Amino acid sequence: MKKITLIAFFTLAVALLSKAQETRPNILLLIADQHSGKVLTQNGYPYLKTPGIDKLADEGVTFTRSYCTYPVCTASRSSFMTGVMPSKSQPNLTSYPGLGNALKNAGYETAYFGKWHVGHSKIKKVEDWHGFSVYKDERDDSKTEAMTIDFLKQKHDAPFFLVSSYLNPHDCCELARNISGLGDNYHDGPVEEKMAVDQCPPLPVNFAIPPDEAEGFYCRRTPDPSDRVMFGKHPVKYWGETEWRQYMYGYDRLVEKMDSHILSVVNTLEKQGLLENTIIFYTSDHGDGHASHQWNQKMNFYEESVNIPFIISWKGHTKAGVIDSKVLLSNGLDLYPTICKLAGADYDESLLGEDISQYLLGHSKKLTKKRKYVVSEINQETKTEDGKVVFKGRMVVSQRYKYFLFDGGENREQFFDLKNDPGELKPVTDDPKYKKQLNIHRQYLKEWIENASDEFLITNIPQI
Structure with a gap:
């Protein structure tokens, strides 16, 4: 009798496990x-x-x-x-x-x-x-x-x-090369490359390059065609409004x-x-x-x-x-x-x-960790007369602000007010009115480096 009960128990357990497997999404x-x-x-x-x-x-x-x-x-x-x-x-x-x-x-x-x-x-x-x-x-x-x-x-x-x-x-990488006459093949069929400009979207409101752009960005901007590798990635040096809108x-x-x-x-x-x-x-x-x-x-x-x-x-x-x-x-x-x-x-x-x-699923109205910010990374490589240089960078974005910092280069620290400047056209890094928030975001990065055991050096962060 005990043996039959044991068999029945295992049969039921297997059936329940199988049912659980079926109902999982x-x-x-x-x-x-x-x-x-x-x-x-x-x-x-x-x-x-x-x-x-x-x-x-x-x-x-x-x-x-x-x-x-x-x-x-x-x-x-x-x-x-x-x-x-x-x-x-x-x-x-x-x-x-x-x-x-x-x-x-x-x-x-x-x-x-x-x-x-x-x-x-x-x-x-x-x-x-x-x-x-x-x-x-x-x-x-x-x-x-x-x-x-x-x-x-x-x-x-x-x-x-x-x-x-x-x-x-x-x-779009192939598209950019084709617009610039370099020639490339699409992986899933072509798209129109020379659409009449009046049928193209208008230039974005943040088409302009912001002042004092970080070298960790502009070192990669508009390479000369003689740099075949980088020009193949960013073949836009000679583009005007028409090419950009066609892109x-x-x-x-x-x-x-x-x-x-x-x-x-x-x-x-x-x-x-x-x-x-x-x-x-x-x-x-x-x-x-x-x-x-x-x-x-x-x-x-x-x-x-x-x-x-x-x-x-x-x-x-x-x-x-x-x-x-x-x-x-x-x-x-x-x-x-x-x-x-x-x-x-x-x-x-x-x-x-x-x-x-x-x-x-609507079971909670808030996230448990009450996140104040998220972080992104980048290693930007460029060539100089002295050889290859790599700028390591970190971004901290909060509800309203964006802060990023590179470990070298010009204008390596940048701060934006995304509420008042969603297009990121006017860095407020040196604006005294934003000093408090700038320091808060420097502290966020320091906190992140410590909690995440990030290799980015805390000593890169300007003193608060």
């Missing part, structure tokens, strides 16, 4: 490359149509104050997969638990399709670390969409964690190309009856200058480059259609703990990121 992480949070309909940008992203936003929460940990692909993506700042995670990637493995160990079926570019790793070389059972590093977004949809149509015996990572609008037009079309793939994926989820049991995250590794401050590409701390889209959508569960312009988020730090918590996966709770799951 699927998780879909959609990643764009180089999509600026400023070029988003939810942020008021009117010159593009994104029905795919809009569909997610209509059922979820859009955070307009979300920032990347580093405005370049490899570094930012290393944070996605570790929840750790790039200065630590990029050079020592596999020493930190990978996000895919965390969910795989929690019983999730794991898959990754699309652009990888995580740190300096090759996806095939770190298979045991990343934990994705099925994967393909792919730069053609149409192929990434096809693999994603094929996966969604398959039968799944466990909840899945799927990453669908798109290249665009990163092909903006083409960039917007690349966003729309990427969005069409997202719409197809979301529609497939709906047709498969998976939409109400799938949490969807949409974000980007960094933004793009999009002509602000006469800048294309990324690699600076201006809002267009470091502010990125961050939408979390779970139909019937997340607060629907909310545009949150208050909460400060770091997508590279906050994705990891939030995804793990929603999946019931174990993770190191000493990570610096914030689990925002309870806030998303």
Whole structure:
């Protein structure tokens, strides 16, 4: 009798475990490359149509104050997969638990399709670390969409964690080279490069270059064509208003190309009856200058480059259609703990990121850590007569202000009032009226360095 009871107990336990596995949500992480949070309909940008992203936003929460940990692909993506700042995670990637493995160990079926570019790793070389059972590093977004949809149509015996990572609008780099006559090939089809200027968006209100720009930025600005490497990245030295507006037009079309793939994926989820049991995250590794401050590409701390889209959508569960312009988020730090918590996966709770799951689901009106600021990093390399120079920089952005500091160069300390100067055109670093707030943000950086064991030297910070 006891033996029968024991068998019945284990049978019931297995059944309950199986049921728990079935009821846990699927998780879909959609990643764009180089999509600026400023070029988003939810942020008021009117010159593009994104029905795919809009569909997610209509059922979820859009955070307009979300920032990347580093405005370049490899570094930012290393944070996605570790929840750790790039200065630590990029050079020592596999020493930190990978996000895919965390969910795989929690019983999730794991898959990754699309652009990888995580740190300096090759996806095939770190298979045991990343934990994705099925994967393909792919730069053609149409192929990434096809693999994603094929996966969604398959039968799944466990909840899945799927990453669908798109290249665009990163092909704006190819667009810029083509506008300048250098020639390059697009990865997912071309866009119009010479649109009539009256059909293009107007120049941004912050097209001008701010005075006293930090050398950590301008060392990279408008390189001479003789510098073939850097001119290939920023081929804008001879652009006028027409070229800049044509660039903006083409960039917007690349966003729309990427969005069409997202719409197809979301529609497939709906047709498969998976939409109400799938949490969807949409974000980007960094933004793009999009002509602000006469800048294309990324690699600076201006809002267009470091502010990125961050939408979390779970139909019937997340607060629907909310545009949150208050909460400060770091997508590279906050994705990891939030995804793990929603999946019931174990993770190191000493990570610096914030689990925002309870806030998303309406169970809490505030984030538990009451974050006052977020931080981003950059290492800016330039050539001088004396050889190569690297300027290391840190950005601290709070509700109203932005502070950044480099370890060298001219005008290495910068301070902006984002409320009165959202376009970052008038640094107030030397304005006596802002001295108190400047010192507060210097203190924020000092606090961050100490709490995060950041390699950036406290001695770089001017004395308060």
